[in-house]
Amino acid sequence: MSANKEADGGWKTFVWNSEKREFLGRTGSSWFKILLFYLIFYGCLAGIFIGTIQALLLTLSNYTPTYQDRVAPPGLSHTPRSEKSEIAFNMNDPVTYDKYIKSMTSFLEKYDENVQVDAGKFDDCPDKPSAPIKRGDLETDKTMRRACRFSRSLLGVCSGETDPSFGFKEGKPCLIVKLNRIVNYIPRPIQDNATLSPAVQARQKPNLIPLHCTNKREGEEGLVGDIKYYGFEGGFPLQYYPYYGKLVHPQYLQPLVAIHFTNLTMKTDVRIECHVYGDNIDTSEKDRYQGRFDVKITISL
Template structure:
């Protein structure tokens, strides 16, 4: 009838049990829905996400490609003062305490117990493994040449070798002299790409706070070989008066510093950081000795609290 509303009545959906409702959700034979969607609906949403993730992956790949265009594979983008590590190298020591006590800087062992000091000698063996004739880089030995003071610039792709074979008594065969209560501790400068030391080529520019024995050593080196002044010098002392008294005589092997011809580090294959073995000839036994070692150059700043240009460790031999 015209002008009259047609009333529609809806019946309540049949009440289904949990498992019956779940079965219909998986596959509804009346509507042809799978998991609540028809085949066309699933096709549309699948197409949307394929296009969405394809565009997202393409955008990410393009940005990554642009980013890599700004990088150099063999050198950092930000160097020296522009980098996070700066241009003031730190000084490190080996062997290090066990990982279970990683914050400790104490080297403590009993001379009479081989198993007790074996940890320290094994740590040194691991650290010095790269300094053997076969390095951890394939064909690393092919890049290394013997260097000395006064030599001309290194050929491209070559680095100076560090020969530790005759650093007596600081050798692996001699257990680095730990069994004789006179241990060897190795020092190294942290690598900073492109950093070159400004060495004390003029003895008049030596700082006043440099130890007197090192000042005398530098003056003697100037008399013997002026080229040897191209060195980052090293000094190790007891931190307190009691430590100075207990530390005993010290030798530096093979020389008292890091020769300048090892710098700069430029990520050349086979490169080895120069080392100095500090041989403590007769430290007082049964006493904790606080030791501070410093690296000396015009462009190395010392800060005891921040450990800049220096390193602290304790030595105790029972």
């Protein structure tokens, strides 16, 4: 019984020693010194951290990415997007392809002509592929840039204007393809086309980055059938480049290419691969959207 009292008394004494006026083994003066030390210590660490971040921010531009050379330009993407790059639908059941129609309709809304009427924001650029239109240097000129108009009517039957189902209702689906935006990037047409297939060579035009789609797996040419291309001669015209970033070029419209599959084989998984060709456009096995993409389309009845 006495041992418990002594133990209890020892614990209470450690918390508060009335004789030495110590709390948890330290006097008030000792607590003040150690708290002041840690306050100064962590204050200095916070100051160093904030100073380092501020110094780093001074080297960054709000308009031009500092380390843009680490980006592998450019990505090629398509609408509608789908899980695992698979588009499957029943042409006789609108519910199965309604999500694809909604995705394409939403994407093309900013390409409506009534959105591009402001002459202070948009230009009428050449209606044929032409040289890049440079609108000043971002380092010295931070004024707003105007963008080239791009009417969705250029996409023909894939514009959604004459066929709101974008071909899905007839089992002849469309895909809308774009090059992803990279600030100050200008694609360069291929100069030496000796390594390109005859089909790609036939699609080459001056001031145009051609897009070409074909079967991904060998021996399946007949499954893909005929593909029609809409837009600027089925490629990306250079007059829409460069892009100057969302701060000074917020209304920028990327040029689009529509691909229309007119006679895909039904009830079969058809794997299609699309490439864009340029001197400064590479592909990578590690990135399925770098300069290319592939998609599997399955149409049931």
